[in-house]
Amino acid sequence: MELFRDLFISGLTKGSIYALIALGYTMVYGIIALINFAHGEIYMIGAFTALIASVILGQLGLAGWGLLISAGAVAAIYAAMYGLTVEKIAYKPLRHSSRIAPLISAIGMSIFLQNYVQLAQTPNFLIFPDLVPEIDFLAPIAHIVNKNQLIIWLVTIFLMAALTLIVKHTRLGLAMRAVAQDRDMARLSGVNIDRVISATFVLGSALAAVGGLLIGCYMQQIDFYIGFLAGMKAFTAAVLGGIGSIPGAVLGALVLGFAESFAAGYISSDYEDVVAFVLLILILIVRPGGLLGQTQTQKV
Amino acid sequence: MRKIGAMLLALAVTLPPAGLLMAQAGQETLKIGYGGALLGNLASYGLSGFYGMEYAVLKANAQGGLLGRQVEIIREDDGCDPALASSAAAKLTGSGVKLVLGHTCSGATASALSVYGQNMLLISPSATEISLTEGAGNPYFFRTIMRDDAQADLQIEFVKKRGYRKVAILHDKGDYGKALADRAKAGLEGSAGGPEVVLFEGVTTGQVSYDAVVSKLKNSGAEVLLWGGYYSDASKLATQMRSKKVATVIVGADGLKNEGYLKMAGEAAEGTFATGPADLSQSLKKPVRASEALADHQKRHPTEEIGPYFFYSAAAIEALFSAVTKAGSATDLAAIKNHLQNDDVETLLGPVRFDAKGDIVGSQAVMFEIKGGQFVEVEL
Amino acid sequence: MTRESAHQTAGLNWKRELALSLLTALWLGLLTGPLLVCRLNPTDGSIVYRWPLLFYVAGGGFILSSVWRLLLARRNLRRRRAEVALQGPKRTWVDLLLASRRRCQGLWLVMLFLISLPFWASPYTVNILITALIYITLGLGLNIVVGVSGLLNLGYVAFYAIGAYTYALLNYYFGLGFWLCLPLGALTATILGLLLGFPVLRLKGDYLAIVTLGFGEIVRLLLTNMEVTRGPRGLANISPPGLFGLDLNALVKPRLLTWLPLDPNMDMNKVFLFFIMLALVVLTILAVFRLENSRLGRAWLALREDEIACQAMGINRVRAKLTAFALGATWAGLAGVVFASQVTFINPTSFTFMQSVMILSIVVLGGMGSIPGVIIGALVLILLPEELRAFADYRMLLFGAAMVLMMVFRPGGLIQSVRQVYLYQPAQPPDKGQS
Incomplete structure (x- = not known):
């Protein structure tokens, strides 16, 4: 029973991180039908920026919760800027091209960003200080749920709620939904498509950056390659849940996190990735649109 | 069929590499090669090997070079991928190089060796796979690191x-x-x-x-x-x-036994054990040579760690250069091999010699424990 | 560019363009500031500030941004003009060259050049060309799936791995030779292609992409984890192809050395492999060309254009999809066998998702559905990183940038497959007496 509890907690943690990244994938896909391969790299850049910010802000005298939150804010802002720039350079010129051209462009951008960080910073692993301050009431059960895990869950829930709020109750959210549904009609209705797309990238990137910061604190180590695997898993999660659907991304991420965790615990760590992908294939065979995706009827 | 465009492009891209080969005139510098992971997610290990080599080569050059000539390093990236390693090895073969340090990973080394064959000498600071020195396939392969x-x-x-x-x-x-x-x-x-x-x-x-x-x-x-x-x-x-x-x-x-572990694991590092070669630890206790090497590296690359293979690759170069000097030639591989196997060379790792299979002799594995934030040699 | 078009592209407002470029430079400086300027020291976590880089970025950004904007404006102008004039994609000099009547002679020249190559070039060149030829085969195989049939396959490397491992395993455990394993490798890959085809029949577009990606990863992970494949330790000493058991290096080389400018380091086994691969590529091109122009090929094209219309026309969708996957996989299997004998050591790290991406890039950058396009795409994509070795550390960075630039400025690929376009033209005025 202990094992089950531990695996459940670890699955929840993993799922939360995947959710933060998967939301970016799913929102971008919903708006411009593009798989943003560079998104994993944005997550990584967020982690690096958070680390640099934490060092500088720490020198300026910040500490504790203040340091954590401000580092997170700086990381989110910078990641948003990167997301914007990537969109302007690599995706906007290709908005009216075939479906596959932006895909290749995204892959090229991903390679570029990875190597850019490797060269600008270092190919070595960097130590990431645990910025999350001690949480006293957690001390007795710290070996079951530690403070980092708790913070990851809370932040994820909070950000998801915030995102849902934005999408459902603001004008921007309305515009985003409109563009996702029918771009041309939205334009005719007076929505500024460019702004909406940019806003989508900004939101998605900011979320990923926060994920990067939290993982940095948790694992206490980052390097330029972390974006690759996390990105692929998060992307799988988004598709699993139904790409284009925000609740779907979260559900898919949680399902994936739990599946991997339990597979590693009860079967073998060797096969945890295999389980994840097999699960994906099985779910897509049964529901070709993903768990919460709408199977679109094609009109001829 | 339409292949004229292909022909032109093929001409355009194959002529330069072919041309490189043609234009080998007599060089002043003595070229040696480095093959390893300089890019990609294992780059930190490849660079570690390179830095050790760089240190030893620069030191040798400052003391007059090798066989009276300044040594130049030709480096090729292989990303620890066997396919790239094969291509990197082919590139080095064609660059007028006979002696190579590398490759970083065992798999890449195996792949490169099939290209080098009998024509090149390869010495590795980090490839630990047992099969590399078993079997008759690789007469000119040596390594300064212990086998698995x-x-x-x-x-x-x-x-x-x-x-x-x-x-x-x-x-x-x-x-x-x-x-x-x-x-x-x-x-x-x-x-x-x-x-x-x-x-x-x-x-x-x-x-x-x-x-x-x-x-x-x-x-x-x-x-x-x-x-x-x-x-x-x-x-x-x-x-x-x-x-x-x-x-x-x-x-x-030895993959764990590294300064980086102490820093990254912090408090959790206490009480961890790791095996490693005995000589290395002793030379760390004899501060002069090792710390001099460290300081020299820090001057050149202030933000780069030396990594786990620095001393192995520096020692490899020192042993190699000594053998080359004694053999009087940088191309007579049999003679160089002879000296590598018969002479003890004083290096950063201590006295280094290679056995008949190409493995380093006298490098005993010892157990270390992390006590008080340091690796300390302990009895079993 | 005529004077008027120059005005049209750059806009009469030079000041505005300059201001925008300046803003971009500032933005880039701000953006890359933290990561470029504040370099973290891995050993003690301190920061080393490198302010001069900021100026390079700002300066470079300004210049690049102006150039970028100019090129982009020209591209958009070209497109608008093309739309208005009802033209298809413009036929560039490459297209005209390929359609010329002299192409057969050109083809013979190319073949002669390639056949002569090993006898005067360096071992490095031969090695690289073998790799390029392998990737041409891979590109042509994937072209069937992605280019012609429109089925986005992100896990193509799995078939490549299966072919390579089939040969490696049979060679390692049973000592079977190259020639026997060549068809066997192709066969196992084909079977796997069929196996992949079944579950993905219902999936569309991007879902298909992710499932194939998952499939590629599953194959790689299974290869890593299973004992029989020796996992990451790989399989070594794979035999190169033999010619009736003769030792080519001992027999042939000394004679050639006296007559030809042969490089003394050249391994004759590799030369033999080069010729085998050359023959294979020629066969592949012929096969793919015939396939594309057959009923099956046209079914695939129909599948790509509109699946529902395809079905409505009576084409068996299931059969078309399955054959596309299976046949596409066959060539990957063949290429895999040759690859194993080229590098003589394989392990799962050679078959990652990035490899699938590379092969996909070959098809897309070369021109989806066009055979010469894929060939050129393979040559460029394989030879480019090798050429870029001169830039050492910046190699992959430039490569990524090159991919983005290629797509932005030429999304149809190097050689776009020009389909037959029927233009409506108003009828000629009728002759006298007819209405």
Whole structure:
């Protein structure tokens, strides 16, 4: 029973991180039908920026919760800027091209960003200080749920709620939904498509950056390659849940996190990735649109 | 069919490399090659080997060079990928080079060796796979690093002597880590009535969290964990094990025995064991040569670590240059081999000589424990 | 560019363009500031500030941004003009060259050049060309799936791995030779292609992409984890192809050395492999060309254009998809066998998702559905990183940038497959007496 509890907690943690990244994938896909391969790299850049910010802000005298939150804010802002720039350079010129051209462009951008960080910073692993301050009431059960895990869950829930709020109750959210549904009609209705797309990238990137910061604190180590695997898993999660659907991304991420965790615990760590992908294939065979995706009827 | 465009493009891109070969005039510098991971996610290990080589070469050049000529390093990246290694090896072969240091990973080294064949001499600071020096295929391959079996055997002895009954073995699914783990497992299971292997698994590196495997480790009740892999993953395991209050003792090999581990694992590093070569630790205690090398490196690359293979590759170059000087030639591979196998050369690792198979002689594996934030040699 | 078009592209407002470029430079400076300027020291976590880089970025950004904007404006102008004039994609000099009547002679020249190559070039060149030829085969195979049939396959490397491992395993455990394993490797890959085809029949577009990606990863992970494949330790000493058991290096080389400018380091086995691969590529091109122009090929094209219309026309969708996957996989299997004998050591790290991406890039950058396009795409994509070795550390960075630039400025690929376009033209005025 202990094992089950531990695996459940670890699955929840993993799922939360995947959710933060998967939301970016799913929102971008919903708006411009593009798989943003560079998104994993944005997550990584967020982690690096958070680390640099934490060092500088720490020198300026910040500490504790203040340091954590401000580092997170700086990381989110910078990641948003990167997301914007990537969109302007690599995706906007290709908005009216075939479906596959932006895909290749995204892959090229991903390679570029990875190597850019490797060269600008270092190919070595960097130590990431645990910025999350001690949480006293957690001390007795710290070996079951530690403070980092708790913070990851809370932040994820909070950000998801915030995102849902934005999408459902603001004008921007309305515009985003409109563009996702029918771009041309939205334009005719007076929505500024460019702004909406940019806003989508900004939101998605900011979320990923926060994920990067939290993982940095948790694992206490980052390097330029972390974006690759996390990105692929998060992307799988988004598709699993139904790409284009925000609740779907979260559900898919949680399902994936739990599946991997339990597979590693009860079967073998060797096969945890295999389980994840097999699960994906099985779910897509049964529901070709993903768990919460709408199977679109094609009109001829 | 339409291939004219292809023809023109083929001409355009193949002529330059071919042209490079044609234009080999007599050079003033003596060229030696470096093949290893300079890009990609294992770049830190490849660069570590390169920095050691760079230090030794610059030192030799400052003292007059090799055979009266300044030494120039031609470096090629292989990203630890066997296919790229084969191409890098081919490139080095065509660059007028006869002596190569590399490659970083065992798999890439095996691939490169098939290209070098009898024509080039390869000396590796980091390729530990046993099969590289077994079999007749590679007459001019040497390495300054111990083979996997030396360290795995020591780990097994340690486990038995300390009376551990339940052993977990984890690896990083890489060619180095898995080979160590396999060897350890075979050794433990081979002894009847000996310790039991309660867990044997590969961990996907670079993933978001290692919680699941740590929980599984806790659940298995293992007293000691043998880790086949590098320090970056080991430190992540260590910190997560400590935070979950998993009391299992970690035992690693030379991939773990690194300053980086101490920094990354922090408090969780205390009480970890690791095997490593004895000579290296002693030269770290004799401060002069090693710290001089460190200081020299720091001047050149203030933000780069020396990494785990710095001393191995510097020692390799020192031994190689000594053999070349004694043989009087940088191209007579048989003569160089003769000297490498028969003469003791004083290097950063201590006296270095190679045996008939190409392995380094006299490099004993010893056990270290992390006490007070330092690696301290201990008895089994 | 005429004077008027120059005005049209750059806009009469030079000041505005300059201001925008300046803003971009500032933005880039701000953006890359933290990561470029504040370099973290891995050993002690301190920061080293490198302010001069900021100026390079700002300066470079300004210049690049102006150039970028100019090129982009020209591209958009070209497109608008093309739309208005009802033209298809413009036929560039490459297209005209390929359609010329002299192409057969050109083809013979190319073949002669390639056949002569090993006898005067360096071992490095031969090695690289073998790799390029392997990737041409891979590209042509994937072209069937992605280019012609429109089925986005992101896990193509799995078939490549299966072919390579089939040969490696049979060679390692049973000592079977190259020639026997060549068809066997192709066969196992084909079977796997069929196996992949079944579950993905219902999936569309991006879902298909992710499932194939998962499939590629599953194959790689299974290869890593299974004992029989020796996992990451790989399989070594794979035999190169033999010619009736003769030792080519001992027999042939000394004679050639006296007559030809042969490089003394050249391994004759590799030369033999080069010729085998050359023959294979020629066969592949012929096969793919015939396939594309057959009923099956046209079914595939129909599948790509509109699946529902395809079905409505009576084409068996299931059969078309399955054959596309299976046949596409066959060539990957063949290429895999040759690859194993080229590098003589394989392990799962050679078959990652990035490899699938590379092969996909070959098809897309070369021109989807066009055979010469894929060939050129393979040559460029393989030879480019090798050429870029001169830039050492910046190699992959430039490569990524090159991919983005290629797509932005020429998304149809180097050689776009020009389909037959029927233009409506108003009828000629009728002759006298007819209405």
